[in-house]
């Protein structure tokens with residue numbers, strides 16, 4: 001029997017046909033398979049949207065009726081024609097009155113790994129076919145970094161795909177200093193499908209070869225090399241100060257590489273004035289840094305000397321830029337690496353996210369895989385992705401972004417497909433209020449997520465397991481022909497079919513489909529990708545034989561990758577795409593924007609909330625909300641792996657035993673986490689491996705607000721701050737958040753996130 005495969009962002013799985021039905025098993029070629037997918041199949045019929053569903057007021061009182069009831073009234077199931085006619089009328093009417101600028105189609109989220117059925121690409125293509133939509137730019141992942149990094153070195157996608165590979169690190173790196181660990185739990189994923197999970201073996205091989213690891217993080221457990229390593233607990237959001245302290249030691253002990261700074265960088269002299277305190281009278285020395293970040297000054301100085309004395313790789317987690325002034329730690333990391341002068345050498349320089357995905361450190365040939373063309377968007381208006389609630393609250397309001405000022409459009413209709421904003425956005429109570437001001441919300445979803453419950457019209461989407469597709473991720477070894485594992489649940493349809501139905505009603509059927517069936521599209525996207533693969537020496541077989549085989553092996557490793565190697569060898573022939581062609585330690589361009597919260601070179605700027613701020617007297621704990629190890633964001637939160645990790649049905653919150661004792665909290669006690677923005681119920685887990693004054697509540701719990709404003713499930717976004725990182729990027733700052741925690745003594749309200757919503761028959765009386 002030929003093997004069948006399916007692909008998810010968190011890994012490839014083999015599909016076994018047993019007598020009692022299909023079963024998923026780990027991929028034979030994966031050295032460290034992720035458990036996330038193994039329980040996916042058994043959860044795939046629970047909490048499904050079965051039929052097109054319409055909020056009751058909309059059916060009874062007309063489109064746009066009572067948006068303030070959204071989320072608090074029953075749904076009525078309708079047939080497909082009724083649902084599609086309603087949604088098409090809403091779109092037609094909104095566009096007639098307000099133009100396509102009144103339609104928001106951002107749809108942030110990850111949805112399918114299969115590259116054709118990727119819901120966000122589908123909705124964008126559909127909305128472009130009917131005249132365009134307000135889009136988002138950047139990501140929640142990398143809001144600050146995506147904007148600042150091109151000014152100083154290169155775009156994030158470019159850097160991510162050229163991280164120095166694991167074998168090179170093992171052979172050359174003697175000291176690996178990481179800010180925020182190398183969380184293997186996060187490297188379970190690679191967008192499009194991680195095939196061979198290599199972070200565990202990569203780190204272990206380095207440790208075995210004698211590389212010394214230093215983890216600078218509030219949480220020790222985000223690094224695991226299989227051996228001892230140095231853990232330096234740092235106050236959250238203060239790493240820039242720590243790096244400045246190291247830089248000051250380098251500069252004043254003459255350990256910085258002046259010839260590297262001269263030949264490959266721009267603006268060091270300008271930055272050095274700040275570093276030495278020439279203008280503000282405050283040298284950023286190790287003692288100054290220690291007072292901010294909590295790491296002793298002697299340790300900071302010694303770390304700088306050690307880094308200068310060995311082949312050193314500096315790494316940073318993406319979470320550090322998901323904070324107020326999140327541009328600064330990334331800019332400062334590059335600056336520190338430039339001062340060490342090892343950028344472009346094997347095993348030296350910097351990494352911007354080893355551990356954030358399986359991609360970083362992989363060395364298979366790099367080419368762009370099959371992707372659905374999204375068409376042309378006739379609408380100019382956009383938002384930085386995390387400014388969603390701002391936009392809904394302030395139509396016509398101004399915002400700055402990357403050197404220009406723009407205005408928020410007036411949104412009358414939100415179409416969301418492939419994301420879960422009522423999981424992912426900050427300050428969810430605020431979002432709920434803003435969202436209820438919008439006249440129309442349409443959502444395509446397989447499951448009754450919090451976002452589906454906050455819609456007027458919900459279309460039931462199929463899951464990856466119910467359709468055919470192609471799985472492919474950058475620098476992974478295998479391309480996968482995904483075959484359906486089971487038939488569509490109830491009346492679910494593919495996003496492609498849903499959008500085809502809408503496009504036809506709106507006179508754009510041909511523009512959207514180009515006359516192609518799903519299989520035609522797969523063949524088309526695959527054929528389109530073949531020449532790109534061939535250019536890097538990968539000969540993809542004919543589509544039919546690929547599809548029949550189910551898998552294509554791209555082959556053994558390509559060649560060792562060293563980040564910015566060409567630039568180092570010959571900076572004139574391989575200039576960077578910055579204004580000077582060099583690494584910009586001081587950027588004239590960013591300085592020219594005149595933003596006080598993001599000046600022309602890296603600086604320490606105190607975040608809005610941190611342990612050194614006045615607010616910490618009222619809310620003395622810094623809450624980190626990291627990515628969950630049991631799932632991808634909110635996906636399959638209802639599956640076994642995620643639910644087994646819950647305590648009393650709530651998300652665990654990690655805290656130091658001393659912080660717990662001071663509050664009378666014991667292991668596994670239910671606790672109320674709160675601040676002025678909101679509160680949530682979680683269950684305490686005590687550990688010495690988290691810094692005092694810090695708590696960690698992972699994301700992923702389906703948002704479950706109670707009537708009194710208490711979130712019942714442990715979603716950190718009941719508490720987070722909804723502000724932009726700076727005038728430059730407007731990025732998400734979820735990691736900047738102070739809270740307090742108290743033991744919960746009363747009766748705990750039940751978790752209702754996994755109850756089906758109220759679905760009533762048509763025409764029931766109220």
Ligand SMILES: Nc1nc2c(c(=O)[nH]1)N[C@H]1C(S)=C(S)[C@@H](COP(=O)(O)OP(=O)(O)OC[C@H]3O[C@@H](n4cnc5c(=O)[nH]c(N)nc54)[C@H](O)[C@@H]3O)O[C@H]1N2
Nearest residue numbers: 109110111119140141418419420424444625633634635734
């Ligand atoms: N506090 C805090 N908040 C954060 C972060 C943080 O660090 N802290 N991180 C942020 C980051 S980096 C991210 S990436 C976001 C994650 O953002 P989320 O939007 O929460 O991401 P997902 O859970 O992946 O959402 C994907 C959704 O698509 C649905 N889906 C799956 N397949 C299909 C399909 O084929 N069709 C359709 N129509 N839908 C489908 C899934 O059921 C799911 O609801 O969260 C952000 N929020």
Ligand SMILES: Nc1nc2c(c(=O)[nH]1)N[C@H]1C(S)=C(S)[C@@H](COP(=O)(O)OP(=O)(O)OC[C@H]3O[C@@H](n4cnc5c(=O)[nH]c(N)nc54)[C@H](O)[C@@H]3O)O[C@H]1N2
Nearest residue numbers: 141180186217219222236237317318319626627631632633
């Ligand atoms: N299993 C799984 N893997 C995932 C995801 C998932 O949902 N599940 N999501 C994926 C996505 S979309 C993204 S964007 C990436 C995100 O990748 P990251 O943003 O890097 O991941 P996080 O888990 O938020 O944070 C990593 C570590 O940073 C530390 N940290 C937080 N704040 C600070 C700080 O101020 N200073 C220092 N030094 N350390 C700090 C935390 O202790 C945490 O352990 O992960 C991806 N991988």
Ligand SMILES: [Mo]
Nearest residue numbers: 139140141142
């Ligand atoms: Mo992300």
